[in-house]
Amino acid sequence: MIEINNLKKGFGGKIVLDDVSAVMNPGQCNLIIGSSGSGKTVFMKCLVGLFQPDSGEVIYNGKNFTKMSNVDKKEIRKEIGMLFQGSALFSSMTVEDNVIFPLDMFTKDTRKTKMKRVDEVLDRVNLKGANKKFPAEISGGMMKRVGIARAIVLNPKYLFVDEPNSGLDPQTSGLIDKLIKEITDEYQITTVINTHDMNSVMEIGDNIIYMYQGKKEWEGNNRQIIFSKNKKLNEFIFASEFLRDAKDMRMLEETGKIPNHRNMEFLTDEDTPPLSEEKE
């Protein structure tokens, strides 16, 4: 579990992250969404320790990460896996060498044991047989999957994913989302995903935090987000006319004003508990 309390971060007098608090639970995909410049990347970098917050706390399973010494932080970092927007694979290494790198650095297992683990995770991300290829020889989707394999090879407790779908076609994006969700469920990882892909939000958003101008504007799940009355959130998620029409149609179907041809199951009041902090 990751607990974030009153996190603040600024650069040169400009506040980029303003008093953000949240709780992220294991086995859940926690999505941070928001438009460009809303502070979600800074938020994630503060969580993993790439930025030191000006104030506030990030607590990993009861351990205050922000107040730890660099040596103690290293121990927590060994429990963290991260997939970067550009995959951040080591370009001079093969797929296999990229994935085995954390094992070489942090374990004393035999080469045979390490290779077995590498084959396991590559198989898990459907990349069996790609061991000897270099990052330049594989597609963007494959690179993301190698990045996921490298991130999970040490069985992390926390998985951070920055823009998993950037530069990918919708079908590949869906496969990556599905893979992240499956891995989160399977290993009971606390997964934090930075995205502005609404497909991801609707597919895998167990817990969604909407950031607006450095502040947490809304929090809920993928069942609640579509019916939220938060104006800023609605402007963000229904930015296109197509999505606005889709939402209107869904509302009409729900209220019975048009026939429910798609046989959609609508949420009951129990499914969508009212949000106490909901803003209009």
Added chain:
Amino acid sequence: MSFFAEVGKFMNLIRGMFSRPENWKMYWKEFMHQCSEIGIGSLGIVVIISVFMGAVSAVQTSYQMTTPFIPPETISMIVRDTVILEFAPTLVSIVLAGVVGSKIAGELGNMRVSEQIDALEIMGINTKAYLVLPKILAALVVIPMLVVISMVLGIWGGRIASTLTGIVSATTYDKGLFEGFIPYNVFFAMAKAYTFAFIIASVPAYYGYNVKGGALEIGRSSTKAVVVTCVTVLFADYVLAALLL
């Protein structure tokens, strides 16, 4: 950024390199890789410039010695001392600043921009120790070796040029090499080689490690790294000459 702020950041980078390695074997592997990259990778250019540097200095020394009162073996004495004192350590270091410096700045800059350094940090690896320290140590090991090779080849190049063009015979040239030899000159040259090796690896590493932006900034930082390294090498050359000679 002001000069002092840059120096402060540079000192922070150097200070940050000293921590207990996460895995000695991996650090050793990286060190050996860098020895090969810096040493073997630069050997060809060092051989070529050293031979020609010695040959040219023999021909030009002979051209300037118009009086018959100076014994001919003086040519090889001058070639020997200029190669050992200045050409081998300084000229080779200037060339290596370009060859090795741009490579180090480009490699680290690319790793920074493509988030590979962030990926290593998140794994819990001290990137200053893992990426920068092996480069500096490798430079400290192999660059003095290259300088010694350059000294030998420079003097040998002078010998070849002298005998081929008939300036002096091989016997006269060899005789001059052993006359008035001061072993301290070799110590001085090696002191320069170690100092320059540190500069050649650390200054480009600083510029590469701190790149912000994209491909354009990587190119700019490589160029800046080479320029600053060359100027620092020349400045250190003067300081060492003033202090040690």
